[in-house]
Amino acid sequence: MAETMDHLDQLENRSVHILREAYANFKNLGMLWSIGKDSTVLLWLARKAFFGHVPIPLIHIDTSFKIPEMIEYRDRLALEWNLTMIYGQNREALEEKRTFPDGGVDRIACCKALKTDALKHTLSGEWPRYRLNHTKKTYELDRNTEAFTGVIVGARADEEGSRSKERYFSPRNAQSRWDVGDQPPEFWNQFKTEFAPGTHLRIHPLLDWTELNIWEYIRRESIPTVSLYYDQGTGKRYRSLGCYPCTHAVDSAATGVDDIILELRSGKFANIAERSGRAQDKADGGGLETLRRDGYM
Amino acid sequence: MTLTEACHTRMSSSIAPHEPLVAAPAAATQRMNIVIVGHVDHGKSTVIGRLLADTHSLPEGKLEQIRAQCELNSKPFEYAFLLDALKDEQAQGITIDAARVFFKSDLRHYLILDAPGHIEFLKNMITGAARAEAALLVIDAAEGVQENSRRHGYMVSLLGIKQLAVVVNKMDLVGWDRGVYDGIVREYGAFLEQVGIRPACFIPVSARGGDNIADRAAHLAWYQGPTVLNALDQFHSEPPPIALPFRMPVQDVYKFTKQGDDRRIIAGTIDSGAVSVGDTLIFYPSGKKSRLKSIEAFNRPVDGRAEAGWAVGFTLQEQIYITRGEVATVESEARPQVTTRLRVSLFWLGKEPMVKRKEYLLKLGTARVTARIEEVLRVMDASTLDATEQRNSVQRHDVAECVLRLDRAIACDVAADIAVTSRFVIVDDYEIRGGGIVREAMPDRQTAVRDSVMLRNYKWEPSIIQPEHRAEKYNQKAALILITGEHESDRKGVAKALEGKLFDDGKVVYFLGIGNVLYGVDADIERKQENRLEHMRRLAEVANLMLDAGIILVVAAAELTQDDLEVIKTAVQPDWIETVWAGDNITTDIACDLQLPGGAVPEAVDRLKAHLQDKGVIFRPW
Numbered sequence A: 001m002a003e004t005m006d007h008l009d010q011l012e013n014r015s016v017h018i019l020r021e022a023y024a025n026f027k028n029l030g031m032l033w034s035i036g037k038d039s040t041v042l043l044w045l046a047r048k049a050f051f052g053h054v055p056i057p058l059i060h061i062d063t064s065f066k067i068p069e070m071i072e073y074r075d076r077l078a079l080e081w082n083l084t085m086i087y088g089q090n091r092e093a094l095e096e097k098r099t100f101p102d103g104g105v106d107r108i109a110c111c112k113a114l115k116t117d118a119l120k121h122t123l124s125g126e127w128p129r130y131r132l133n134h135t136k137k138t139y140e141l142d143r144n145t146e147a148f149t150g151v152i153v154g155a156r157a158d159e160e161g162s163r164s165k166e167r168y169f170s171p172r173n174a175q176s177r178w179d180v181g182d183q184p185p186e187f188w189n190q191f192k193t194e195f196a197p198g199t200h201l202r203i204h205p206l207l208d209w210t211e212l213n214i215w216e217y218i219r220r221e222s223i224p225t226v227s228l229y230y231d232q233g234t235g236k237r238y239r240s241l242g243c244y245p246c247t248h249a250v251d252s253a254a255t256g257v258d259d260i261i262l263e264l265r266s267g268k269f270a271n272i273a274e275r276s277g278r279a280q281d282k283a284d285g286g287g288l289e290t291l292r293r294d295g296y297m
Numbered sequence B: 001m002t003l004t005e006a007c008h009t010r011m012s013s014s015i016a017p018h019e020p021l022v023a024a025p026a027a028a029t030q031r032m033n034i035v036i037v038g039h040v041d042h043g044k045s046t047v048i049g050r051l052l053a054d055t056h057s058l059p060e061g062k063l064e065q066i067r068a069q070c071e072l073n074s075k076p077f078e079y080a081f082l083l084d085a086l087k088d089e090q091a092q093g094i095t096i097d098a099a100r101v102f103f104k105s106d107l108r109h110y111l112i113l114d115a116p117g118h119i120e121f122l123k124n125m126i127t128g129a130a131r132a133e134a135a136l137l138v139i140d141a142a143e144g145v146q147e148n149s150r151r152h153g154y155m156v157s158l159l160g161i162k163q164l165a166v167v168v169n170k171m172d173l174v175g176w177d178r179g180v181y182d183g184i185v186r187e188y189g190a191f192l193e194q195v196g197i198r199p200a201c202f203i204p205v206s207a208r209g210g211d212n213i214a215d216r217a218a219h220l221a222w223y224q225g226p227t228v229l230n231a232l233d234q235f236h237s238e239p240p241p242i243a244l245p246f247r248m249p250v251q252d253v254y255k256f257t258k259q260g261d262d263r264r265i266i267a268g269t270i271d272s273g274a275v276s277v278g279d280t281l282i283f284y285p286s287g288k289k290s291r292l293k294s295i296e297a298f299n300r301p302v303d304g305r306a307e308a309g310w311a312v313g314f315t316l317q318e319q320i321y322i323t324r325g326e327v328a329t330v331e332s333e334a335r336p337q338v339t340t341r342l343r344v345s346l347f348w349l350g351k352e353p354m355v356k357r358k359e360y361l362l363k364l365g366t367a368r369v370t371a372r373i374e375e376v377l378r379v380m381d382a383s384t385l386d387a388t389e390q391r392n393s394v395q396r397h398d399v400a401e402c403v404l405r406l407d408r409a410i411a412c413d414v415a416a417d418i419a420v421t422s423r424f425v426i427v428d429d430y431e432i433r434g435g436g437i438v439r440e441a442m443p444d445r446q447t448a449v450r451d452s453v454m455l456r457n458y459k460w461e462p463s464i465i466q467p468e469h470r471a472e473k474y475n476q477k478a479a480l481i482l483i484t485g486e487h488e489s490d491r492k493g494v495a496k497a498l499e500g501k502l503f504d505d506g507k508v509v510y511f512l513g514i515g516n517v518l519y520g521v522d523a524d525i526e527r528k529q530e531n532r533l534e535h536m537r538r539l540a541e542v543a544n545l546m547l548d549a550g551i552i553l554v555v556a557a558a559e560l561t562q563d564d565l566e567v568i569k570t571a572v573q574p575d576w577i578e579t580v581w582a583g584d585n586i587t588t589d590i591a592c593d594l595q596l597p598g599g600a601v602p603e604a605v606d607r608l609k610a611h612l613q614d615k616g617v618i619f620r621p622w
């Protein structure tokens, strides 16, 4: 660790520092794992920070509309890497078919119910959580219902406008709301690690990473990713993974990480925003800000 | 030669317009953080928006999308909307919080932080500036130098940013007049000199029209210096401070035994210097010593050396007990400062002023201590540099020089020696409300005691049994329970009853009356007020031995003062001490963790026991 740091080293070391700060300061800390490339890089960074271990439970919000391969991949890595794996969902909305794919509501309302609300109540412990039993290899009702006071999230500033204004340690009030007009200051290596009862913090170790950085790092570290990111012969691939009814594959012949990096550096996606494949961003003129103020990731 | 001329010659001699400094794209693996600051509405967001547009750094369709949106809301198009993404920002036409923007030149990648100029959002400006290596400061040519042009310039210097370029914007509004530009160069140049910054250049531009942003301006033929884009590329990346003494604030000590990993890893990010396997390390403020056995990492080849900038972990040869908040240093290098009194420069952002007699939390490195203002030496208006002496508080947006008194000693450096480990923030009511740098470590009353304690720790022969193993075996945490009270109080009765109760519970506990020390360990010194400090030191050293043995030690002593406690805290791990006042009236200035009203001893003992359970000294059976 004496060679000159390149930009990936700089990003990695900063993120590791932030993860360790979070771990040292929060008793009930969790990490959101959407199975996508960003939160998987985050998970990898946790293994860096804690020398191969992940002493932080991973939380997955299962909308039930995720592509099946994602769930298989989640459980395979969870077992392999010895992860404390928890998932939660909005069972009521799913049972009552109050979802966009079921035709019950529009995209924004669907996102709110299946993601924002599910996240809020899973974090607070009000709704049931399911924990992976590593011996039985099945999920069981989690008896621990304590609220998470710190939640690590893989948001990046380059994704869209409101994320570009985020803090590394970003407070949320008791209703999970984000007061973007009045955020606490953050200087040097000092973050907001004190918080009033009932509030919690979102922690964003990946804010300074771009989509390109994420792929460069995946290549450098050989981090396993789901095959949906690559063209499997159809001339299409996913650039960003979400629920299948709202995330569209893009036209691309990239079959591996190297191809993707080329596309992003100077190829067809060099000047095209990543989330252009996400339909819910366009439903509201102001972008994601409204959703995010209300607790969306 | 005037400053303007100097500026021109330096710049025109450096490079021809449009030619990148280095053509090699290999250097593009470097990223630099830049902040753009200046008075409200002077055009910061427009400069950056234009820079993105003119270097084709915007996602496809982005510009069109914003144009369409402006048309829809019948608002004039603004480049600033590329950055002012929040609804409130667009509605009010101002930047509220700093946006991170990514862009790349032929030379390198940039992360640009577009800070707000409105005074209300100074905290957001500082948040952006504190992570930058260099700054662009924008001044509106028509409005000239304003309050926040100066305040931001001063903040930039206080935050330790040494590279700055001044952008004189809206030259279109002053008819591209060189005289206006020269006036600003003179006026603002003089101000920067006062705060110790030498600007790289003053660039006349019109951000809205794109003149001198990425492309040269036809209207400004009299100016041959760099464009904004050139100026960015002329900043140099500052390498991490490897040549300075080694400093690593300990973030945590990890042991993942349950996962079948027996390594005990000291983790942290190296702030300065370098360290190698085999080096003798000293941890401050404790002064404890050990040798570096190995550097640990996951999925990365490890060699025997680690340098500033890296988040690392290492194991030690001799197992010593250290915790978060200590700073690892190398024995053969300059020692850090260790004290409870600091002379600092600080800026205050809280709506309530920072006042004397109030307790704040100070965070420096990974240390966290209670702090109070001992004295306000000078308060300065950051926009005029006018100083006021003799004030008792620091108002919002003021910069002040103060003496802070800390609850316990921390290790740090003064800004002139090592900037990174001199930086701190002040927290009040859960929020960071201020920040600053240490100018001087001042002596305190415990200096002599601390020196002897550090030497003792340095010479300490560690046992092979770890403190946590003792704690596990005895099912308790070692603790010093100091029971004090008025001379007439029944502190001894309470202390002895507590000992009996804990003993019956199976704890390893010991009662120590102050007399037991006074006539034994202290037999060679007279019982006089002037020897009080030495008496306390010896009591504390005895306590330290017993605590190291894993014992819960109950000490009864009359009328202990805060000063006494400070001495004891210097020799005994402060979080292992519980102070208890027995009796209805606290008659000294000591800060107690628990007060027991006078009266029945059994009740007092029950309350004490519950307190120890709350503090995790003994466990509560469920």
Ligand SMILES: Nc1nc2c(ncn2[C@@H]2O[C@H](COP(=O)(O)OP(=O)(O)OP(=O)(O)O)[C@@H](O)[C@H]2O)c(=O)[nH]1
Binding pocket: B038, B039, B040, B041, B042, B043, B044, B045, B046, B047, B078, B079, B080, B093, B094, B095, B096, B115, B116, B117, B118, B169, B170, B171, B172, B173, B205, B206, B207, B208, B209
């Ligand atoms: N005439 C003229 N107007 C400009 C120029 N640059 C910016 N402006 C205008 O000045 C106004 C303020 O610009 P912004 O870029 O929002 O200013 P700012 O410094 O970012 O403001 P805050 O972030 O709120 O402090 C806008 O209406 C711009 O169009 C210029 O070169 N010429």
Ligand SMILES: [Mg+2]
Binding pocket: B044, B045, B046, B080, B094, B095, B114, B115, B116, B117
């Ligand atoms: Mg602005």
